[in-house]
Amino acid sequence: MENIGTGLMLMLVGMCTVFVILLIIIWLSNLLIKVVNKFAPPEEEVKRKPVATVAPLDDEAVKAINIAVDMITGGKGKVVDIEKLN
Structure with a gap:
């Protein structure tokens, strides 16, 4: 019975030690986050390159994209903007 008491005491001390170390x-x-936020220079805003003008999509392509989004998302998705990626 003495071994069980010793084991439980060691377990309790170990768990308390881990808890305190994590705190x-x-x-x-x-503290590190606050110090870095105080002394670090603010980030510069990322400027987007102007988008070159491209030929607009025809109505059939827009309809096909809308149908594909509807099928993939089960009618929950909505196309807001269509942009050509380079």
Whole structure:
């Protein structure tokens, strides 16, 4: 019976130790985040390149894209913008 008590005490001490160490890691991480946010230069906004004018899609292509999106998403998707990728 003495071994069970010793085992339970060791388990409790180990779990408390892990919990405290994890709390310390969380506090130090939050401190690091605050320090970096305070002293780091702000990020520059990414400027998008102007999109070259391309020939507009014909109505059949737009209908085909809409039908494909409807089929894939089960009618829940909606085409907002169509843009040609390079």
